[in-house]
Amino acid sequence: xxxxxxxxxxxxxxxxxxxxxxxxxxxxxxxxxxxxxxxxxxxxxxxxxxxxxxxxxxxxxxxxxxxxxxxxxxxxxxxxxxxxxxxxxxxxxxxxxxxxxxxxxxxxxxxxxxxxxxxxxxxxxxxxxxxxxxxxxxxxxxxxxxxxxxxxxxxxxxxxxxxxxxxxxxxxxxxxxxxxxxxxxxxxxxxxxxxxxxxxxxxxxxxxxxxxxxxxxxxxxxxxxxxxxxxxxxxxxxxxxxxxxxxxxxxxxxxxxxxxxxxxxxxxxxxxxxxx
Ligand code: PAF
Numbered sequence: 307x308x309x310x311x312x313x314x315x316x317x318x319x320x321x322x323x324x325x326x327x328x329x330x331x332x333x334x335x336x337x338x339x340x341x342x343x344x345x346x347x348x349x350x351x352x353x354x355x356x357x358x359x360x361x362x363x364x365x366x367x368x369x370x371x372x373x374x375x376x377x378x379x380x381x382x383x384x385x386x387x388x389x390x391x392x393x394x395x396x397x398x399x400x401x402x403x404x405x406x407x408x409x410x411x412x413x414x415x416x417x418x419x420x421x422x423x424x425x426x427x428x429x430x431x432x433x434x435x436x437x438x439x440x441x442x443x444x445x446x447x448x449x450x451x452x453x454x455x456x457x458x459x460x461x462x463x464x465x466x467x468x469x470x471x472x473x474x475x476x477x478x479x480x481x482x483x484x485x486x487x488x489x490x491x492x493x494x495x496x497x498x499x500x501x502x503x504x505x506x507x508x509x510x511x512x513x514x515x516x517x518x519x520x521x522x523x524x525x526x527x528x529x530x531x532x533x534x535x536x537x538x539x540x541x542x543x544x545x546x547x548x549x550x551x552x553x554x555x556x557x558x559x560x561x562x563x564x565x566x567x568x569x570x571x572x573x574x575x576x577x578x579x580x581x582x
Contacts, residue, residue, distance in 0.1 A: 307385045309392045312399055313440050317391070324473075325443035327434060330357040330394075331374040331488035332383045335478040339447045340387040342406075342475045346445050352390040354441050358400060360471040362408070363429030369572070374488060400436060406431045409466070411458045417552035419452050419576065420564050424541050430455055431462050438468055445471035451485045453565060453578045454552060456566035477503065477577070478481060482557065485577050497570035500536040504568055507532035507544070511564045515581045520558045522546040533568060542567035542574060 310316055324343040328336055338562075343353045357380055366368035377394075386390045403495075408428050415427040429535045438446070448456045460472050484507035493501055511529035517523055526544055533539050546555050549563040558581055564580040 307389055307392055309381065311395055313394075313395070313446065316440055316442075317561055319352065322347050322445075323391075323436065323441065323443045324351060324353055325441050325446040326353065326355045326389075326445060327437050327448070328355060328357055329359045329373065329488065330380045331376060331491070332357075332380050333486050333488065333490075333538050335385070335449055335477065335486035336453070338478045339475050340384070340389060341472060343447045343493075344388055344531075346447070346473055353388065353444060354391040354393060354396075355384050355389045356393040356437050356441065357384075358393075358395055358433065358437075360400075360429055360433040361397065361430055362401075363426050365423060365425070369489075369492075371534045374491060382431075391441075393437075395441075400433070409435050410461065411461055411465075414454065414461055414552050417547065417554075418423060418501070418543060418545060419567060420454070422567065427455070427458050435462065435466070435468075438470055441485050443470055445473055450474050451477040451487065451577065453549075453563065457550075457552060458582055483527055483560060486577070488531065489575065489576060492573040493570055497538050497573070500538050501575060503533055503536040503539055504566060504575055504577040507566065508564055508577060511546075512579050512581055515558055515562075522555050522557065525558070525564070529564060529566070533566075538570050540569040542569055547579075 320554040324341045326343050347353050359373050360372050396544040409431040410428045410429055437484050456474050463470055463472055484502045484509050507529040510532050511525045533541050544566040546564050548555055549561045561579055562581040567576045
């Protein structure tokens with residue numbers, strides 16, 4: 307594996323390159339993204355991963371400073387996962403001191419997490435566009451846990467004519483249903499015990515929908531009751547939306563999704579489920 311810290315050293319290649327952008331603190335979810343990238347790259351292709359904790363997507367006073375940065379472990383993780391190129395730039399390599407251009411998506415970003423994290427997706431789009439320019443991948447893999455992020459990246463690729471295939475990867479879960487996330491390590495033991503309530507609430511919503519309930523408010527109320535059973539969970543949002551537009555629905559449609567964000571203390575966890 308080649309580790310690159312500067313843009314100038316990124317090799318130009320004729321091989322099919324598939325990128326896995328990350329912020330590090332790698333876990334089983336990332337391993338699956340890398341596996342999917344390897345499959346998409348094919349035998350002759352190469353897998354690139356990036357590790358960069360992007361300040362632009364954190365709120366002032368958010369967890370940017372304390373975001374975990376286990377550099378040596380992450381590098382070893384990538385090596386043993388079969389990554390060919392690891393790009394891990396420093397802040398000044400990615401952003402000039404007088405950096406003054408950003409990319410803003412103005413529709414999907416206003417929904418769900420966009421309401422409670424203003425500027426977050428602007429930061430994500432900007433850094434992902436920069437990673438695309440630097441690493442010039444043919445395809446890039448993003449997790450479906452961050453469903454809104456995936457939808458916004460697809461929109462950016464479409465609207466800005468990036469010639470890059472965006473591959474969505476199914477959410478990887480712990481044995482109790484909690485979606486794998488770098489932020490799970492912030493949870494105290496009691497919070498960790500209660501955190502599977504996100505998945506349980508979504509599953510309950512999906513269950514009543516599959517049983518014939520069509521009213522979004524009834525489905526949301528059912529899911530909410532599950533969250534309310536967990537004393538440490540503080541709901542940020544719980545919505546039933548159209549999976550393409552991310553706009554709230556009153557009645558379940560063929561392409562519906564329940565998405566939620568829940569705080570445990572300062573830790574904000576997200577998850578979602580598609581309704582069939
Ligand atoms: O999902 C993430 O880890 C980040 O938002 C991403 C896509 C690497 C951009 O910083």
